[in-house]
Amino acid sequence: MEKESEIIRTSLRLPKSLYDRLDRAATERGMTMHAEILARLETTFDHDVLLPVADQALDSLEDSIRESREMLQMQRDLVEELKGLRSIVQYIATNEDQPDPELKAALRAVIKDARENKP
Template structure:
């Protein structure tokens, strides 16, 4: 075993609720408590940490982008309708196309 692979024993204090959650996760995954803690801790170094707030922000941004795309499409339709109207000679009492109405 190399120095990098050497295991070190530590004493760890954590809240009882966290300990219970770790124990449940370890049981559910078929790992020991130590294995569960090591896996989760190692994961914080291997990959970027995305928490619930990050996912919530992503969802909000996606919703905003979708809304902007929808509004852009609607505005494009209205602009096209107005351009078409400008190409036609004006008639008295002419009704605006539905896309051009507010």
């Protein structure tokens, strides 16, 4: 407890509704009205310290979400590109007019491997 010389007496006017809420809260917590008011005032100062930290954490989370969305879009774009390449590979592998039988065989092996390892 603080020394009497470190305590300042003050008079505080409150709306009755606020007084009643403070009184109810103090009673529920088993505290005096004085202790309830002090505890609530101290909490507001704690919030002043914590709010910038919370804001920084929120900014970081928003950045992570933005990056995740960008990565997801890149993955979707890549899947679409791979679908296009797959169509080209299938066309070359099945086209009877393909002049290079080794290329055709290699592409058939790639298609077979892709089908076997499909997720």
